[in-house]
Amino acid sequence: MAAFNTLDDLADGQRVLVRVDLNSPVEDGVVQDNHRFDRYAETVRELADRDNKVVLMAHQGRPGRDDFVSLDQHAEILEEYVGKPINFVEDIYGDDAIAAIEGLEAGEILLLENTRMADDELPEKAPEEHAKSDFVQTLSPYFDAFVNDAYSAAHRAHASTVGFALELPAYAGRVMEAEYEYNTGVAERARETEGQVTMVLGGNKSEDVISVVNNLGDAIDTFLIGGLPGELFLRAEGHPVGMDVGDMDLLDGQWEETKDTLEDLVANRRDEFELPTDFAYEDDDGERAEIALEDIDEKDTGYLDIGHDTIEAYVPIIEESEAVFVKGAVGVFEDERFADGTVELIEAIGRTDCFSVVGGGDTARTLSMYGLSEDDYDHISIAGGAYLNALTGQELEAAEVLIEQAT
Numbered sequence: 001m002a003a004f005n006t007l008d009d010l011a012d013g014q015r016v017l018v019r020v021d022l023n024s025p026v027e028d029g030v031v032q033d034n035h036r037f038d039r040y041a042e043t044v045r046e047l048a049d050r051d052n053k054v055v056l057m058a059h060q061g062r063p064g065r066d067d068f069v070s071l072d073q074h075a076e077i078l079e080e081y082v083g084k085p086i087n088f089v090e091d092i093y094g095d096d097a098i099a100a101i102e103g104l105e106a107g108e109i110l111l112l113e114n115t116r117m118a119d120d121e122l123p124e125k126a127p128e129e130h131a132k133s134d135f136v137q138t139l140s141p142y143f144d145a146f147v148n149d150a151y152s153a154a155h156r157a158h159a160s161t162v163g164f165a166l167e168l169p170a171y172a173g174r175v176m177e178a179e180y181e182y183n184t185g186v187a188e189r190a191r192e193t194e195g196q197v198t199m200v201l202g203g204n205k206s207e208d209v210i211s212v213v214n215n216l217g218d219a220i221d222t223f224l225i226g227g228l229p230g231e232l233f234l235r236a237e238g239h240p241v242g243m244d245v246g247d248m249d250l251l252d253g254q255w256e257e258t259k260d261t262l263e264d265l266v267a268n269r270r271d272e273f274e275l276p277t278d279f280a281y282e283d284d285d286g287e288r289a290e291i292a293l294e295d296i297d298e299k300d301t302g303y304l305d306i307g308h309d310t311i312e313a314y315v316p317i318i319e320e321s322e323a324v325f326v327k328g329a330v331g332v333f334e335d336e337r338f339a340d341g342t343v344e345l346i347e348a349i350g351r352t353d354c355f356s357v358v359g360g361g362d363t364a365r366t367l368s369m370y371g372l373s374e375d376d377y378d379h380i381s382i383a384g385g386a387y388l389n390a391l392t393g394q395e396l397e398a399a400e401v402l403i404e405q406a407t
């Protein structure tokens with residue numbers, strides 16, 4: 001257990017500034033509901049029920065990107081999950097924000113505007129530097145405590161993630177507490193487990209997969225590889241897959257960056273990896289079709305999921321495991337036609353009584369999208385980059401600040 005102060009240590013009836021992470025996919029300007037909202041709703045509801053004046057900070061996207069939008073839609077979605085009104089102010093630490101903060105009654109909740117719209121937020125700086133910023137200095141006097149619940153942004157040393165913890169008594173929220181404990185514990189748990197330890201690795205970045213394989217190689221017996229890295233590993237072994245076709249721009253760039261490492265891995269550690277033996281693609285009628293690796297002479301279409309032969313080979317390995325960890329989806333699960341691989345592997349994990357942690361960017365969405373029960377897993381992570389950092393033993397600066405402040 002990390003040496004944080006938690007919500008159990010926080011007195012009721014205070015003015016509390018809370019950092020959450022509501023960063024979400026945005027499609028055509030519309031913020032997509034996802035697991036982060038229902039997770040944070042629990043912390044927010046608890047704080048409001050305990051008669052605190054609750055002020056939330058969160059970010060969305062990055063300047064210059066299409067997903068860099070206001071948090072007004074987030075307030076509406078979060079309100080549904082919390083079951084209490086969420087006031088929203090289109091300001092972060094100016095006069096409007098201060099007036100809204102001062103107007104709050106006990107038990108009321110206010111969401112401030114996207115923190116990344118403040119110039120002070122984004123520069124990666126030491127916590128001491130962020131603590132001196134106008135953002136932190138202006139807002140801190142209006143609060144009695146700072147709660148950081150934004151585990152999934154804890155690998156970012158931004159003003160709202162590290163600065164306030166130095167100016168106010170700092171506490172970890174419920175999400176931070178659980179995510180830190182489970183995700184940081186994966187490597188240790190894997191090393192301690194006596195039986196088979198398996199890790200499903202997918203997603204769209206081979207660099208991430210290489211980083212996990214290199215850091216956890218001693219702890220994991222078998223890596224079940226899918227997603228785009230699956231194709232790239234096979235390309236490293238000389239198969240005619242793992243390249244872009246048509247106007248695709250997903251694989252060749254990654255190949256150039258990682259081919260030496262991938263070739264080295266398949267040459268020296270091949271017995272640790274299970275690689276796809278077939279793939280799913282979209283046929284001329286828009287249906288899911290599958291092709292065996294051995295039947296591919298030349299790649300002429302995008303492969304969007306592992307095929308059923310691969311699923312049938314991977315599932316028994318999961319079933320005989322004592323611990324299974326997931327990082328990333330093995331196919332484009334957002335499209336129902338290409339969700340079989342991701343859903344069937346995650347379902348298999350849920351059926352066994354192995355210890356399990358499922359995470360990686362959007363992977364948590366698979367559960368709600370396809371009706372899987374969270375109760376069948378030890379932990380579902382809602383973090384992407386922070387989960388990767390935890391798996392690969394890199395520091396999460398915002399979590400470290402909370403621990404330092406508590407000691």
Ligand SMILES: Nc1ncnc2c1ncn2[C@@H]1O[C@H](COP(=O)(O)OP(=O)(O)OP(=O)(O)O)[C@@H](O)[C@H]1O
Pocket residue numbers: 202203204205208226227228303304305327328329330331332333334359360361362363383384385
């Ligand atoms: N064969 C594939 N082709 C294209 N995209 C794929 C393929 N397989 C998986 N993906 C995509 O990879 C994306 C990232 O998956 P996921 O978020 O689970 O992994 P991740 O490695 O944790 O990534 P993130 O950086 O988002 O945290 C998903 O949106 C999924 O659609």
Ligand SMILES: O=C(O)[C@H](O)COP(=O)(O)O
Pocket residue numbers: 021023024061062152153156383384385386
């Ligand atoms: O969604 C995330 O993974 C976090 O909110 C971090 O977002 P960032 O990668 O834009 O910093």
